[in-house]
Structures are given as structure tokens and as C-alpha cells.
Amino acid sequence: MQVSSFQPPPRTLMGPGPADVHPRVTAALARPTIGHLDPAFSAMMEELKGLLRYALRTDNPLTMPVSAPGSAGMETCFVNLVEPGDKVIVCSNGVFGGRMRENVVRCGGEAVVVADDWGRAVDPQKLEDALKAHPDAKLVACVHAETSTGACSDVKTLVELAHRHDCLTIVDAVTALGGSPLEVDAWGIDAVYAGSQKCLSCTPGLAPVSFSERALAKVTSRSTPVQSWFLDLNLVLGYWQGNDGGSSKRSYHHTAPVNALYGLHEALVMLAEEGIEQSWERHHRNHLALRAGLETLGLELVVPEAERLPQLNAVAVPGGVDEAAVRARLLDTYDLEIGAGLGALAGKVWRIGLMGYSSRPENILLCLGALGSVLNDMGHQADTGAALSAAQSMLAR
Amino acid sequence: MQVSSFQPPPRTLMGPGPADVHPRVTAALARPTIGHLDPAFSAMMEELKGLLRYALRTDNPLTMPVSAPGSAGMETCFVNLVEPGDKVIVCSNGVFGGRMRENVVRCGGEAVVVADDWGRAVDPQKLEDALKAHPDAKLVACVHAETSTGACSDVKTLVELAHRHDCLTIVDAVTALGGSPLEVDAWGIDAVYAGSQKCLSCTPGLAPVSFSERALAKVTSRSTPVQSWFLDLNLVLGYWQGNDGGSSKRSYHHTAPVNALYGLHEALVMLAEEGIEQSWERHHRNHLALRAGLETLGLELVVPEAERLPQLNAVAVPGGVDEAAVRARLLDTYDLEIGAGLGALAGKVWRIGLMGYSSRPENILLCLGALGSVLNDMGHQADTGAALSAAQSMLAR
Incomplete structure (x- = not known):
């Protein structure tokens, strides 16, 4: 058999899991x-x-x-x-x-x-x-x-x-x-x-x-x-x-x-070492930053605020956007994985995870920057710079 | 909580599995x-x-x-x-x-x-x-x-x-x-x-x-x-x-x-890379060497030769020997794990594995040397030098 060792491509995992492993x-x-x-x-x-x-x-x-x-x-x-x-x-x-x-x-x-x-x-x-x-x-x-x-x-x-x-x-x-x-x-x-x-x-x-x-x-x-x-x-x-x-x-x-x-x-x-309460707080803080950026990009979260998980953000796919093509571009160009919708939400949402080691400021900026760029490139207006600023100002609080 | 990273002791695994991992x-x-x-x-x-x-x-x-x-x-x-x-x-x-x-x-x-x-x-x-x-x-x-x-x-x-x-x-x-x-x-x-x-x-x-x-x-x-x-x-x-x-x-x-x-x-x-048939052959060859050494130590294999697995050798515990004490000494002194008997054979046998990466000449010599030494030390006569020679001559064939 002609098979050699598997070398996985480095990815940033911001789907519904697995998340980035420390x-x-x-x-x-x-x-x-x-x-x-x-x-x-x-x-x-x-x-x-x-x-x-x-x-x-x-x-x-x-x-x-x-x-x-x-x-x-x-x-x-x-x-x-x-x-x-x-x-x-x-x-x-x-x-x-x-x-x-x-x-x-x-x-x-x-x-x-x-x-x-x-x-x-x-x-x-x-x-x-x-x-x-x-x-x-x-x-x-x-x-x-x-x-x-x-x-x-x-x-x-x-x-x-x-x-x-x-x-x-x-x-x-x-x-x-x-x-x-x-x-x-x-x-x-x-x-x-x-x-x-x-x-x-x-x-x-x-x-x-x-x-x-x-x-x-x-x-x-x-x-x-x-x-x-x-x-x-x-x-x-x-x-x-x-x-x-x-x-x-x-x-x-x-x-x-x-x-x-x-x-x-x-x-x-x-x-x-981090503390369980500090971990909850980190997930919450980073969610607020991602949310600010996504909203500035003109994207909507599907779940009402009071019922929303900080670690998993379901984002409505804007009309006219090919959701699978966006995910493929993010993976191919930026080695960034976000998730598709499942079941009743298949084709309608992206699932963006901020779980564990994935819940970090650098991942938020990568995700907003990459998503904004790809959307723009595919003809959907999005102010990526403003989204990054919105996220950064939430992170700075 | 006061818990730190786990650092496993290095072991040689010659029990019924897991075997040494490459x-x-x-x-x-x-x-x-x-x-x-x-x-x-x-x-x-x-x-x-x-x-x-x-x-x-x-x-x-x-x-x-x-x-x-x-x-x-x-x-x-x-x-x-x-x-x-x-x-x-x-x-x-x-x-x-x-x-x-x-x-x-x-x-x-x-x-x-x-x-x-x-x-x-x-x-x-x-x-x-x-x-x-x-x-x-x-x-x-x-x-x-x-x-x-x-x-x-x-x-x-x-x-x-x-x-x-x-x-x-x-x-x-x-x-x-x-x-x-x-x-x-x-x-x-x-x-x-x-x-x-x-x-x-x-x-x-x-x-x-x-x-x-x-x-x-x-x-x-x-x-x-x-x-x-x-x-x-x-x-x-x-x-x-x-x-x-x-x-x-x-x-x-x-x-x-x-x-x-x-x-x-x-x-x-x-x-x-090794080839499946070559792997079978290696397991067989190493078994013959271990067997020669064990028999020279005066130990008996439990399974009749025609029905014996090369990768798992059940050895009868000699009369008067505390089988658990021997295993503990092997682990504590030589970081060597061999297995105990299970079910009907509990207390009556040791199970010595030669599986996968554990099926290597150096493991055979370590096992025979350590087992011979411990048995001697516990008052059970065993000619360790002769056992090593017997194994080596089988390996040299």
C-alpha cells in the first residue's frame, strides 16, 4: 500500500466542536x-x-x-x-x-x-x-x-x-x-x-x-x-x-x-488553574465582542439575547449568500472552520463557536476579518474595519 | 484544587495490552x-x-x-x-x-x-x-x-x-x-x-x-x-x-x-511498511526466543504448543511463589509490566505479552533478566544467564 503519515493542515476551529485544542x-x-x-x-x-x-x-x-x-x-x-x-x-x-x-x-x-x-x-x-x-x-x-x-x-x-x-x-x-x-x-x-x-x-x-x-x-x-x-x-x-x-x-x-x-x-x-467561574466569564466576554462585530457586519443572531449561549453563535445567513461557498472559502483561504446548520436550520445559519481554547480575542478578530472579507468579495456589503473596531472596543472594556 | 499535570512513569508494557506504543x-x-x-x-x-x-x-x-x-x-x-x-x-x-x-x-x-x-x-x-x-x-x-x-x-x-x-x-x-x-x-x-x-x-x-x-x-x-x-x-x-x-x-x-x-x-x-506477513513472522520469531528463555528459567507455558499464541504467553506461576509480589517488584524495580491471570486462571499464571512494538528483542531480554533476578531474589532458583543465552541464540537464527 502506498500511504504515508497523515499531516493535518493547521486549522482554527470555530464551529460547533471540536474546538481548538490547547x-x-x-x-x-x-x-x-x-x-x-x-x-x-x-x-x-x-x-x-x-x-x-x-x-x-x-x-x-x-x-x-x-x-x-x-x-x-x-x-x-x-x-x-x-x-x-x-x-x-x-x-x-x-x-x-x-x-x-x-x-x-x-x-x-x-x-x-x-x-x-x-x-x-x-x-x-x-x-x-x-x-x-x-x-x-x-x-x-x-x-x-x-x-x-x-x-x-x-x-x-x-x-x-x-x-x-x-x-x-x-x-x-x-x-x-x-x-x-x-x-x-x-x-x-x-x-x-x-x-x-x-x-x-x-x-x-x-x-x-x-x-x-x-x-x-x-x-x-x-x-x-x-x-x-x-x-x-x-x-x-x-x-x-x-x-x-x-x-x-x-x-x-x-x-x-x-x-x-x-x-x-x-x-x-x-x-x-483558570477557575471555573473565570472560564464562564471569559466565554461571556468574548461572546459580547464577537456579537458586536457580527452585528456591525450586518449579521443577525438567531437566538433571542436572553436565551443565547456565549459559546455557540447561530448566525442567520443573509439572503442571496451561498452559505456553503462562504464556509469553503473560509477554510481554503484562512484555514478557518465555522459550522453549518443542522436539521431545521440546515442551509439557514452558520454556527460560530467560541468554545474553550477557541474563545480567544485573536480568534474573534480572525473570524470577523475573514468573514467580512469573504462576504465583501462575494458581493455582500460588509464594513469589516468597523466590525473589528466594534469587537476590539468590547474586548477593551 | 491542587492538582498538576500528570507525568506518567516510563514503563515497558509486556502484559495483555495495552502494549508499548511506537x-x-x-x-x-x-x-x-x-x-x-x-x-x-x-x-x-x-x-x-x-x-x-x-x-x-x-x-x-x-x-x-x-x-x-x-x-x-x-x-x-x-x-x-x-x-x-x-x-x-x-x-x-x-x-x-x-x-x-x-x-x-x-x-x-x-x-x-x-x-x-x-x-x-x-x-x-x-x-x-x-x-x-x-x-x-x-x-x-x-x-x-x-x-x-x-x-x-x-x-x-x-x-x-x-x-x-x-x-x-x-x-x-x-x-x-x-x-x-x-x-x-x-x-x-x-x-x-x-x-x-x-x-x-x-x-x-x-x-x-x-x-x-x-x-x-x-x-x-x-x-x-x-x-x-x-x-x-x-x-x-x-x-x-x-x-x-x-x-x-x-x-x-x-x-x-x-x-x-x-x-x-x-x-x-x-x-x-513492515508488511502484514512480516509482522506475523516477527511475532512468531520473538515468541520462540521468549519461550526458550522462560523454559530455561524452569517456567512452563500453560497452553499446548500447537494452540499457543505468539503474542500472549500464559506462564504457570511456580509453586511457593507469590505471583502478585513478583509483578509488583518487576514494576517497581524495572518499570516492567506483565499481566496477572483472569477468571479461572487468576493467581495461577502470569500473562506476558509480546504484542506490536512490545515484540522486540530488547523487551525479551529485559523480561527474562528481570524475571530471573526477581525469582532468584525471592528464593526461587533460576539460571538467568542461561535463559538470556537461550533467547539470544533463538534470536540469532
Whole structure:
């Protein structure tokens, strides 16, 4: 075979994820592989769990990364908490709400969908109505930060409503973690999953999850086995639950992705160095600068301001502009990736991410400069200089 | 939080996996992350599929890595090919046969276990008897290289028998791939899964799979949905099936573990450079040298010679020797990891791996020297010098 080593082109990643990965994280990935039962690795795993608890603002003992991407984190929550016949209310306002529904059905559960418009937050009133109409519901699932639209829902209120009706809660925090205020314990979230490749500045492939004591009790008292062997927490915990820093209590389940976990550990060390609240604040500040620039370019954000995520900006494609051609030009000329729309928003929006290490002043200026130039070049009037000034003045505040 | 970057100790990995990872592979992991829908990434994915076909000796279009460890590769085969009520004959001669049975049950299938002793190959006669006794069986599952014991089964014969009785076949090649002759097309294997962290010299976390046209037809004509959303090949293929090297045909399913895939690509490029047959030969040659040394130390291999894997050597722990203390001494003094026994062999054997980049003359000498020294030091007579000479003379042939 005539194939040689792959040398990826250098890109600036401002799509819906993966985001730019910090060089400290890629350096960590390249450290020597050790055994997944090595006492030194075991000590690292304990640190990693502590760092995840810090990032998620929780004391849940069951807090760990699933050895697969965010979608498998979602599946971990559903296969462990849903038994055949269970009724689950799914709040759906984008792609990931739809995927949650699909998970419920594949677990043999009955999904009740509370639908909201794409680009809007979940309406708590609709959830309350559904809870009243379905007193036999056992679970409520919702997405904190809808990656497909850039809308942020009020998880605290949704969880409160669910608990008032004796439902456990599953929250998708894939794009939220590290970028938006998220309080797993203070809000009483029962099960949450996230992703490594968004606001944590890490590579894709791992899914942090955390389960409350109440959720774990449901997992360990199921009347049916979890349908997935790989994601069955009753088994996975045999490997992850050791708490003495030694290897004595760990038993083999699957072979952990050793180097990927080095990377996540490093990303979380960096988050702890910055401070989780400071990270939220940085994402917010940089969003304001990008927004000022985009508006000066004459572009509109799709999500109303009060429901907008700082880390993912869905921008309406102006009339007469070929959205795919713009993205191709940005990639070819400036090595800059921004995202396309998904599902109901396909062809109608660009998704511009400011996640993790991508949420930096230099990325904002590159994005505004490149987007303004390409739009102008394609015949769409845009004052790029003014946009850069608007962003800069927000950054200077 | 007071946590700093993790610096793993340098280890030599001669357990059941992960094996030593080649520096070219860790260097590849650290390359800049690009988008999972980037045209450059898409071209790399096509190369990766071709390299996997080369390694597996197959032309199957459906050949790709699952974005999770080997156990998820196993689950991919079972959830896609087993429907509720399907009868599956599982040949079980170690831990991984047992895990296959567990997968069948969790898919709602009926498992018929053909049991063989741990440390022995699967007996084709027993499979034939089971096929005759269960004419309604739809699938036969077996492990090529049993990582828990070091036994190699005659997959070619087992697949022939299964086909004669109209059964599809699932083969576990996690530890086999790259280390033992494996001919997916010539042997007619219908579905096979492997792991990145054994004889491919790559990090753990990915599971190559390949499905024949016949197996794929079964997946696409199921009467029930695949119970796992994340592993449903009907969906995963939307992302992996593009064949033009461009991104136009790929649709988003989950976010691929970009950097981990760089690593697997590099490992497979190295395998193609060496040649798959040359890799099998190297594993065999180095096994003979290790064996000569171990026997000179007075140690016995558990598996009969004709059924023995070159890449995983199960060694009986001599009477009166504390097996865990020996492993701890090897790790503490020499940074050398060898494996413990699992299941029926726990406490009775050490598992010494010579997989991938670990299958090197220097590792053999280190292992024999360190093991001989530690055994002597613990009061068990062993002629270390003679063992090194025996290994060296085999290597010199």
C-alpha cells in the first residue's frame, strides 16, 4: 500500500466542536502509554474524578469519563436509567432533544416529547403541563446548551419542576460544561453527561458523566439488566470506583483509553488553574465582542439575547449568500472552520463557536476579518474595519 | 484544587495490552486537531479504511474503526447482528467467550455455549455437535486469540462449520490482529472486531470492525431497530461510508475521536511498511526466543504448543511463589509490566505479552533478566544467564 503519515493542515476551529485544542493537551496525549491497571494510572484516575467534580460543581462519587464520545455519554444515561415501559418526558428544541427521544425508544421506554421551536429555550410552562398530563412519568430529559441552535435552557427551573413531580432528570451538558454556569448539585441534577471537545479545550472522544446518589440507586435496583454491556454502570464502576489511589480495588472491565485520559486530565487541570467561574466569564466576554462585530457586519443572531449561549453563535445567513461557498472559502483561504446548520436550520445559519481554547480575542478578530472579507468579495456589503473596531472596543472594556 | 499535570512513569508494557506504543504513533496523536467533517480529515478516513482492509485481509466496504475500545467493537457486532429471539452459538474458552455470551443475552438473544477448557483452543467437534443439535441457530461467535489464556483457535475451520449450517459468524480478533495470521475474506468471516492497543502498537480506545456483504444485509434488513443508537451501523455508516475522499457524502452522527484516529492511521501505515506477513513472522520469531528463555528459567507455558499464541504467553506461576509480589517488584524495580491471570486462571499464571512494538528483542531480554533476578531474589532458583543465552541464540537464527 502506498500511504504515508497523515499531516493535518493547521486549522482554527470555530464551529460547533471540536474546538481548538490547547497545546498542553496535545502534549499530554503524546506522553508514554502505561497500563490501565498501573497504580500510577489509578492515582491519575482519582485526580481526574476530582477535577470533573470541580468542573461540574458536584460532590457525586459517581463522576467519571465514559470511554467514548458525548453521544455515548447520552446513551450511558438512558440505558442505565430507563427500563422498558418507563415513561420519559423529553424536552426537545433541537437535534439533541431528538436524539434523546431516540434513546428512550431504543431502551423500550415511552417518550413524551415537549417540543419547542429550534433556536428557542425550552418553555418551563410546557414541561409543567406535560408533567401534569403524565403523572406516571419517571424521568425528564433536557438539553442545557443546544449545540444545533445555540439556545440555552433554564435547567435549574426545569429540574425543580421535574422533582416536584417525582421525576429524575437527565441533562445534556455537552456544550455547556466549562462555557456556561452549570451547577449539578445546587440545581439537583440527577444525571448529566458532557463532552471533552467543546469548552474544555480537549480532543473529542470522552464523555464525562455524573450521577446523583438517587440516580445511582435507580441503576443498582433495576429489575432488568442494562441492555448495554459496555455502558452498564454496575460493571463500569468496578473499574472506576477505587478511591484509595491504589489499584487494589479496581477490576478490569474494558481497557481505558489511556492517552485520551491524559489529555482530559490536562484540560481539566488548566480549567482549575483558570477557575471555573473565570472560564464562564471569559466565554461571556468574548461572546459580547464577537456579537458586536457580527452585528456591525450586518449579521443577525438567531437566538433571542436572553436565551443565547456565549459559546455557540447561530448566525442567520443573509439572503442571496451561498452559505456553503462562504464556509469553503473560509477554510481554503484562512484555514478557518465555522459550522453549518443542522436539521431545521440546515442551509439557514452558520454556527460560530467560541468554545474553550477557541474563545480567544485573536480568534474573534480572525473570524470577523475573514468573514467580512469573504462576504465583501462575494458581493455582500460588509464594513469589516468597523466590525473589528466594534469587537476590539468590547474586548477593551 | 491542587492538582498538576500528570507525568506518567516510563514503563515497558509486556502484559495483555495495552502494549508499548511506537513513538511515531504518540507523535501522531499530538498533531493539531481538525474538524471531523473537514475534507482533509475525510481523505484520512478513506486511507484509514484502506489500511484496515489491508491489515484484515479483506475487501469489505464496511471496514472502519468504532470510536470506542474493543469491548464496544464486540458490542457493535452483537447489537447489529442479533435480534430478540435469535439463537447464537458461543464458543467459550476464556473471559472473552463469556463476555460474548453476555452480549447475546443483553440483545434478547438465546445463547448456546460450547465450553472448552481455559487455556485450550475451541474444539471444532463440539461446535459441530452444537450446530447439529441446534439447527435453528443463526450465528456462531468465537474468539480467535483468547487474551485471557493465550490460546489460539482455528477460526478457518470454525467458520467453515458455521457456514455449512447456514450460520453467520462473529470473530473476536482483538489480540489477533497484526500478531497472528488472520484472513477475513479467505476464511469467510462475516463480522470481526479488533482493538487498537495490542499488536498494532497503538493506544487503546478504538475498535476496528469489518462486516461482509452478507452480514451488512442482515443489519439493513432487521425487523427490529438496533438497541444502541451510538453503535447502530445503519447510522454510523452515514458518517463513515463516503468513498470519494471528499466530505460531501458524510453526514454527522457522533464527533469522531480525531486525534485517536491520527494515531491508528499512523500505526497502520507502520504495519503496511513492515508488511502484514512480516509482522506475523516477527511475532512468531520473538515468541520462540521468549519461550526458550522462560523454559530455561524452569517456567512452563500453560497452553499446548500447537494452540499457543505468539503474542500472549500464559506462564504457570511456580509453586511457593507469590505471583502478585513478583509483578509488583518487576514494576517497581524495572518499570516492567506483565499481566496477572483472569477468571479461572487468576493467581495461577502470569500473562506476558509480546504484542506490536512490545515484540522486540530488547523487551525479551529485559523480561527474562528481570524475571530471573526477581525469582532468584525471592528464593526461587533460576539460571538467568542461561535463559538470556537461550533467547539470544533463538534470536540469532
